[in-house]
Amino acid sequence: MPIDKSMNVLIVDDYKTMLRIIRNLLKQIDFNNVEEASDGAEALSKLRTSNFGLVISDWNMAPMTGLQLLQEVRADARLKATPFIMITAESKVENVVAAKQAGVSNYIVKPFNAETLRGKIEKVLGHA
Amino acid sequence: MPDIAIAARPANTALAEQLAVITERWPAAQPAMVAEVVQSVLATMRGDLTSVEAALLHEVAELGRTITTARAEIAALQVDDITASHIPSATDELDAIVGHTAAATESILEVCEMLDGMAATLDAAGAQALQDATTRIYEACSFQDITGQRITKVVATLKAIDSKVGHIIATFERKGAGATPPRPPPADISLLNGPQLPASAMDQHDIDKLLASFD
Numbered sequence: 001m002p003i004d005k006s007m008n009v010l011i012v013d014d015y016k017t018m019l020r021i022i023r024n025l026l027k028q029i030d031f032n033n034v035e036e037a038s039d040g041a042e043a044l045s046k047l048r049t050s051n052f053g054l055v056i057s058d059w060n061m062a063p064m065t066g067l068q069l070l071q072e073v074r075a076d077a078r079l080k081a082t083p084f085i086m087i088t089a090e091s092k093v094e095n096v097v098a099a100k101q102a103g104v105s106n107y108i109v110k111p112f113n114a115e116t117l118r119g120k121i122e123k124v125l126g127h128a
Numbered sequence: 129m130p131d132i133a134i135a136a137r138p139a140n141t142a143l144a145e146q147l148a149v150i151t152e153r154w155p156a157a158q159p160a161m162v163a164e165v166v167q168s169v170l171a172t173m174r175g176d177l178t179s180v181e182a183a184l185l186h187e188v189a190e191l192g193r194t195i196t197t198a199r200a201e202i203a204a205l206q207v208d209d210i211t212a213s214h215i216p217s218a219t220d221e222l223d224a225i226v227g228h229t230a231a232a233t234e235s236i237l238e239v240c241e242m243l244d245g246m247a248a249t250l251d252a253a254g255a256q257a258l259q260d261a262t263t264r265i266y267e268a269c270s271f272q273d274i275t276g277q278r279i280t281k282v283v284a285t286l287k288a289i290d291s292k293v294g295h296i297i298a299t300f301e302r303k304g305a306g307a308t309p310p311r312p313p314p315a316d317i318s319l320l321n322g323p324q325l326p327a328s329a330m331d332q333h334d335i336d337k338l339l340a341s342f343d
Contacts, residue, residue, distance in 0.1 A: 013273075015273045015276060016230070017234060017270075017272045018270060020234070021237065024240070024241060024244070024262075024266050025263065025267075028244070028262075028266075059319075059320070060277065060320050060322060062314070063314070064314075067319065068314065068315065068316065089274055089277055089324075090321060091323075091324050091331075091335065092321060092324065092330070093330065094319060095319050095321075096330075096338050097338075098319055100339060107335055107339055108332065109332050110273060110274060111267070111271065111274055113267045114267060
């Protein structure tokens with residue numbers, strides 16, 4: 001099934017430069033409808049007031065972390081099926097296990113390359 | 129009470145010997161005067177002291193002297209400078225590094241976006257080559273996030289040292305704590321460790337294998 005690249009994508013990170021990098025990398029693979037949030041709370045607010053086909057989130061943010069955002073998304077009847085990719089520098093086994101248990105769709109460790117991002121998006125949306 | 133008499137006899141003998149020594153060294157000293165002084169000293173000790181209590185008093189006095197010495201040594205070290213100047217200065221410098229690298233990265237990204245915009249003016253091969261180049265620049269620019277997180281960890285460590293030193297100073301100066309309570313940590317605080325050192329970090333391949341093991 002072809003991927004609908006016109007979908008709204010929400011990217012979440014507390015580093016503006018990282019938001020800009022991900023936005024540009026998404027643009028290069030033709031995802032142009034990208035919305036940004038700087039932490040989990042802002043992201044959750046946007047998710048609850050708009051429609052997004054994919055969430056790409058950092059983990060280590062305040063006041064709401066990426067894991068807490070993921071848990072909120074999975075606990076929300078309307079949002080729970082939304083594909084959710086974690087992009088984070090947290091690379092310990094317990095992090096990956098916790099994210100998986102919380103229902104993450106895929107997990108990318110920073111620093112990452114464009115090919116990894118493209119591959120994970122295709123995998124996640126292909127299964128969506 | 130014969131038992132008490134037997135027990136008291138050696139003490140009385142010792143007291144008599146002590147009085148004899150005093151009389152020999154200070155002929156003018158009368159036993160009555162000595163007794164009066166002893167009574168006066170004893171009167172300052174409220175209640176009867178057991179040997180254990182006396183030892184405890186001695187330990188407390190030693191502790192007091194140790195604290196006084198420690199206070200003097202801390203004052204000599206001018207530890208106030210650590211919390212008032214050194215650590216704030218170090219954290220400011222590190223914050224400035226994060227700020228400068230963020231500004232530089234923003235500039236690089238801005239130029240990169242301009243280059244991406246020029247792709248439309250090139251033929252297909254040229255546009256692809258340009259995009260490949262800008263992609264590599266975007267990827268490389270993620271260094272700012274990683275270095276920023278590492279520096280943030282160092283700043284947090286410095287602030288923890290600052291807090292501990294401040295607490296020690298406050299304790300020795302007998303000042304009240306009075307510090308603002310910190311914001312409660314997130315529930316997943318134990319999982320927030322930031323970037324791992326390359327030697328101990330899992331790479332994307334390791335993570336992919338771990339994720340696949342759940343399927």
